Amino acid sequence: MAKLLKKLTLLIFVFALICPLLFAQESEAQKAYNQGDYLQAAQLYQEQLQNTSKPSAALYYNLANSYYKLGLTPKALANYYRAWRLNPRDKDIRHNLTFVMAQNVQSLIPSDVPESAFNLFFYLSIIELEGLLWLLGWLFALVLILVLITSNKKLRQILILTTICIGLVGVWYWVRLPFDTKPLAVVNKTKAEVRSGPGENFPVNLSVPRNHIVEIEDRKGQWSQILIPSENTQGWILKEDLEEI
Amino acid sequence: MPFKKIILFICFLFSYISVFAQTQVYVRVDKTYVEVKEEISLTLSVSSDSTDIKSPTMPSLPNFNIYSSGQSRNVSMINGKVSVNVRFNYILSPRFAGKSTIAPFTIEVGNKIYKTEPIDIEVYRAGQSNASSNNANQNSAYAGAVAYKDKIKNTNKKANTSSTNTKQTNTANIPQRQQLPAFFMTAHADKKEAYLNEQIDLRIRFYQSQSTFGNPQYDRPKMEGFIFEDIKTNQGYETLAGVKYHYIEFVTALFGILPGKATIGAAKVDYVPSNGVMEAFDMFFSSSSKPKTVDTDPIDIIIKPLPQEGKTSAFSGAVGSNFKIETSVDKPTLFAGDTLVLKTVISGVGNMRSIDALPPLDLGPSFRIYDSTSSSNSKITEGKLGGTKEFQTIIVPRTSGNFSIPAFKLQYFNPEKNAYETVSSQEIPLKVLPAKEDQQENSVQFFSQENAPQGKRVEKISSDIYYLKNEGISPLTKTLTAVKELGKYNYLLFVVIGLALLISFLKKGEIEFFSSQKTYLRARRKISKAQTMNDIAPALQEYLSAKQGQALGITTVAQSAKNLKLELSTSTLLNSFWQELEMLKYAPADTLKNTVALKQSVQKALNLLKQIEKEVK
Known part of the structure; x- marks a missing residue:
């Protein structure tokens, strides 16, 4: 009995030591965010993401907020989307995602789908x-x-x-x-060129605006074949012009 | 022996060819002295007998905006030899004034790396041009390639204008001569005068009555003061002065971008003439067939400004015909604060690039309008360039009510009619419902015009993202995630279901066993809890009835031993015990409650039950 008590005390002691450390890191990121040091906040949230095997929706959301404040909208959009996939019912995540998408002429809910049906499907x-x-x-x-x-x-x-x-x-x-x-990506280049094949030698068929969400259909070397659902058009784009979700 | 000699000769010939297997890589720009934001046409040409030509690697060119304008590839078989000619075209637009260098391009051809030479470009601001620099522009800049591992046949000299080279006039008319040269070119513009942004068709033809070594190289003319789009390439045969000529025609659509005189420069074709067998051998043995050039004279076009008469504020800059404007919204009904996407599509025949922006949209203070984004699509119909230009505008209604998006008016100039024409879109009705509750809660408050309080109104100034979140997970998420995270243990589910089904299938009687077991246990429980002797008999009777699957009367219980095929001793015991119980029915109440006798009877009944259960099973 005495041994068991000893073990329990030790366990509680270790837990008490680790817990504040974990929360301290989060509050550090929050502190940096509150002070307007979004770069520091983004770095801290990114570290937390790297150190966890089960990233939470809130972590992606907070990271996205930091990126958004830094003006890195494609990264923000990608992380809001990840957060929304993990927790589609969360109002904050939904708001920020639709807010950033709307700024870029995009809508989370397809125009031909009733909102209630969409909400139910993604409940x-x-x-x-x-x-x-x-x-x-x-x-x-x-x-x-x-x-x-x-x-x-x-x-x-x-x-x-x-x-x-x-x-x-x-x-x-x-x-x-x-x-x-399905693999998605956000275009991170202003008017990214979309070519008819995976190479500079193929003609540019269209350009996609920055922050546009596209579907990735195939990959070849430095190139990704994308589908632009709104236009129902396919093409090849440099991987570096995409922020994969 | 002659056979051996032939073999030796062929081997020698092949080895000779392989030694002289040549790859030429060079890069050329059309000018080296340019104004900021003027376009430079850069061509990387690769001629090789290897078909394995990879895409070139572009150098880092921070001082230029670069656009690829496609590539052309020609593969030809001449005297059994494969020759590939690939041209990679780029448009460079300098960003800063001063001297800039186009660093070398690298390209892999047949597992060998080739690198071009750098080209210096001098960029000046508007109005800084001087005479000396103009000279630099006279000749197109040309940089030979440095091949690391292969010989290069350098052809970067301007070809001599020999007797076979003939400059032609800028009309489509073929020179009226007794004898036409074997190679010549013509250039023809369908208009001498055109309005700003009006399409001019330029047709350049290269005629040849003799074959050439390799493919002739076409150099597009400089087209200062124009923007252009390639329409098509034709080829065919034509008999001129009794000689059959093969021709290739390049059709380009030009659009004047500044009023005044604009010049289409000289188009040029480089070729190596082939006159017969001897010249074919000349290719291998100190060639006498030298590269030659034919070109055209420049063509001047007068670009007229658009007339002011009839021009209104709705003029979009479009010049052409059959323009249409259509508008649509993604939803006709929405809540205040929601986002509405207004799509405006302009289509017609003309240069879509000349349409810069939509006419201003004024919807009053009830709407917030964001800047439009646009995309254009070109299409060639019957030789005329046209297409669509699409604008997307984000509109956020601030108040509820019934509104309409007014019709857009688009004015364009029709050069065929020499007049301005106006088209308009349809008006779109819009219903805006009061803002949703959750929007109101989130500090964004909209008031419908009708219900707006008098005096100070709350007005939305701007929107922003919501603040950070804490790590909070709902019990639903926790539970479902926990089950999901059981991972492979979840697959035990199938084992459990499978086992349950298998057991029930293989041992159908198992269910009956449970049922039988239940009957036995119930009888035992009842007998154990018996308060009087008379409580034992009904429990035993119920048990025996269940075992036989039929209700037994008091008199028929005794027959159970026979029905259940009990052993003789058990049968005797059952019958005698049952008689005892029957007798006790008439005993005084005190006897029935006698604890000692009751205990003995209970024990006897339980033993009997156990024995019957054993035998029946």
């Missing part, structure tokens, strides 16, 4: 959707076992309901997955 993040699917799976297994043991009528109904839920969530997940896994 859960893809991680949450996957978690929900597994949770329903476990519930199904549990109810199935109980039904096999007891043959209870109510449990049978619950089993049917769970199966329907799994089917619906499964379809939702399957439809959502491409939206969350």
